[in-house]
Amino acid sequence: MSAEIHRPSDLQLGRIAYRRGQAIRSVLLAALSTAVLGTLLGVLITGAPGWARVKQSFFDWPIAREYLPEILEGLWLNIRLFVVCAVCALALGLVAAVLRTLRGPVFFPVRALATVYTYTFRGLPLIITIYLFAFGVPGLRLQGTPNVVVLGGAAITITYGSYIAEVLRAGIESVHPSQTAAARSLGLSYRQSMRHVVLPQAVRRAAPALLNDVVSMQKDVGLISLAGPIDAIRAAQIASAETANFTPYVVAGVLFVLFALPLIGVTDVVTLRAARRQNAGN
Amino acid sequence: MLLTCADVRKTFGSAVVLDGLDLSVDEHEVVALIGASGSGKSTLLRCINLLTEVDDGTITLDGEDITNPKINPDVVRRKIGLVFQSYNLFPHMTVLDNITLAPVKVHGKPPAAARELAMEWLNRVGLADKSGSYPDGLSGGQQQRVAIVRALVNSPRLLLLDEVTSALDPELVGEVLTMIRDLKGDGMTMILATHEMGFARQVADRVAFLDNGRVLEQGPPAQVLGDPVEARTRQFLARIIEAGRL
Ligand SMILES: Nc1ncnc2c1ncn2[C@@H]1O[C@H](COP(=O)(O)OP(=O)(O)OP(=O)(O)O)[C@@H](O)[C@H]1O
Ligand SMILES: [Mg+2]
Numbered sequence: 001m002s003a004e005i006h007r008p009s010d011l012q013l014g015r016i017a018y019r020r021g022q023a024i025r026s027v028l029l030a031a032l033s034t035a036v037l038g039t040l041l042g043v044l045i046t047g048a049p050g051w052a053r054v055k056q057s058f059f060d061w062p063i064a065r066e067y068l069p070e071i072l073e074g075l076w077l078n079i080r081l082f083v084v085c086a087v088c089a090l091a092l093g094l095v096a097a098v099l100r101t102l103r104g105p106v107f108f109p110v111r112a113l114a115t116v117y118t119y120t121f122r123g124l125p126l127i128i129t130i131y132l133f134a135f136g137v138p139g140l141r142l143q144g145t146p147n148v149v150v151l152g153g154a155a156i157t158i159t160y161g162s163y164i165a166e167v168l169r170a171g172i173e174s175v176h177p178s179q180t181a182a183a184r185s186l187g188l189s190y191r192q193s194m195r196h197v198v199l200p201q202a203v204r205r206a207a208p209a210l211l212n213d214v215v216s217m218q219k220d221v222g223l224i225s226l227a228g229p230i231d232a233i234r235a236a237q238i239a240s241a242e243t244a245n246f247t248p249y250v251v252a253g254v255l256f257v258l259f260a261l262p263l264i265g266v267t268d269v270v271t272l273r274a275a276r277r278q279n280a281g282n
Numbered sequence: 283m284l285l286t287c288a289d290v291r292k293t294f295g296s297a298v299v300l301d302g303l304d305l306s307v308d309e310h311e312v313v314a315l316i317g318a319s320g321s322g323k324s325t326l327l328r329c330i331n332l333l334t335e336v337d338d339g340t341i342t343l344d345g346e347d348i349t350n351p352k353i354n355p356d357v358v359r360r361k362i363g364l365v366f367q368s369y370n371l372f373p374h375m376t377v378l379d380n381i382t383l384a385p386v387k388v389h390g391k392p393p394a395a396a397r398e399l400a401m402e403w404l405n406r407v408g409l410a411d412k413s414g415s416y417p418d419g420l421s422g423g424q425q426q427r428v429a430i431v432r433a434l435v436n437s438p439r440l441l442l443l444d445e446v447t448s449a450l451d452p453e454l455v456g457e458v459l460t461m462i463r464d465l466k467g468d469g470m471t472m473i474l475a476t477h478e479m480g481f482a483r484q485v486a487d488r489v490a491f492l493d494n495g496r497v498l499e500q501g502p503p504a505q506v507l508g509d510p511v512e513a514r515t516r517q518f519l520a521r522i523i524e525a526g527r528l
Contacts (some may be wrong), residue, residue, distance in 0.1 A: 182371075182372070184333060186436065187389075189356050192387055201374050265499075
């Protein structure tokens with residue numbers, strides 16, 4: 001193979017020019033149709049008979065500015081809660097997933113426990129779990145009961161841990177048994193083969209689904225407001241009650257979306273890459 | 283004797299795969315296992331490596347009964363290398379990491395020393411430039427040589443090779459055969475399951491023909507392949523010749 005630069009033939013140059021023309025036409029067409037659709041939607045909404053009232057009660061700029069600092073302060077609680085809950089839920093999910101894949105009668109009790117856990121908390125609505133933890137546990141009047149933020153966070157962690165456990169378990173079982181056989185034949189123990197051979201492959205395969213769960217968790221940390229602490233949603237609720245206006249909720253909503261964007265972007269990229277890897281074959 | 287299988291029995295449900303099999307392998311000896319597809323060659327190798335539990339009989343390695351349930355299989359496996367027909371390299375690790383995993387994690391070798399040893403071997407089999415590649419960037423023959431090196435760096439007393447050439451194109455078979463012949467020169471004790479009679483003839487000191495769960499006939503390649511005593515062996519070889527694999 002020569003390294004010198006190949007000069008395309010006139011035929012190829014013609015083809016390149018044609019393709020470029022086609023591409024420009026497609027982009028223009030797509031831009032035009034998007035603009036038309038956007039304008040139509042805009043006209044439809046702003047032209048609606050009730051638009052003036054909706055604008056007043058949902059998009060009141062002075063109210064938004066006034067309450068933004070409080071809602072942001074609340075969001076800081078959501079962010080901290082999210083980071084702690086995500087780390088704990090991943091750890092919990094990993095443990096439950098590994099326990100569920102243990103074989104042999106010796107492990108029946110732990111396997112059963114892990115199974116009951118994942119079944120229960122995938123079925124139980126998160127709102128109910130939060131109520132049970134935040135209001136039920138303090139009702140026991142035990143010494144050293146943690147505050148509602150911790151209890152609510154525990155509810156979110158335990159619920160998401162069960163989803164993550166199932167995603168990881170599916171990943172673990174998708175790794176072909178010959179990989180474990182190869183690891184064991186080299187003298188690696190069960191734990192070592194899990195740690196170095198099976199789990200890395202399982203996590204890679206489960207990454208898109210795992211990240212989706214984490215994105216979903218990111219907005220569900222807002223449900224902590226049900227337990228009482230002042231997070232972004234609770235702050236919006238208070239502000240809304242004070243002003244008799246819904247704008248604070250819109251502000252909180254926009255902030256939640258902005259907070260989620262980076263991770264959603266990462267999820268998109270990881271999913272695309274996983275799909276490409278899959279198509280490239282093994 | 284380095285390895286002795288005595289009266290080994292293995293069943294899967296109602297199917298009797300190994301039915302009182304006896305086989306001994308001396309140190310530095312190379313034994314080729316031949317037999318029809320489904321005759322239990324892979325099963326026997328997996329039993330020796332303790333990946334599968336025998337249903338009866340004993341397997342002795344270095345004078346130690348490794349079928350004794352009190353024994354730690356991980357310790358036994360450190361002395362036995364097994365190379366699979368389908369390579370089974372770890373796809374998420376580079377060639378170098380595939381090879382150094384067991385020396386570092388199982389044998390406690392310092393990572394630098396393990397890498398050095400791995401590179402020595404890769405050099406020897408002409409794959410030094412592939413040390414940083416992932417398995418899916420290698421040809422079948424290259425993957426198989428990496429798989430063999432991965433077993434070898436643990437200095438096993440016994441190397442089990444399960445049809446290491448059957449997934450390869452004829453031109454790639456040569457690379458792997460050369461490597462195995464070199465290993466024989468080093469004095470490595472090997473049991474190789476194979477469908478390639480030419481391969482068995484070239485590298486084996488002894489050929490064992492598996493039939494109905496036992497070793498029906500064994501001896502020097504020239505005798506077993508050229509002038510078999512048993513009618514079943516002759517039938518098997520006739521079918522192989524028909525398929526053009528002799
Ligand atoms: N895990 C298993 N469960 C059930 N049956 C099995 C299992 N492993 C092997 N067998 C059966 O045992 C028999 C022997 O299989 P084995 O793989 O040892 O044959 P082989 O001699 O290696 O064949 P080949 O030359 O095709 O590789 C086959 O009939 C197979 O179906
Ligand atoms: Mg086989």
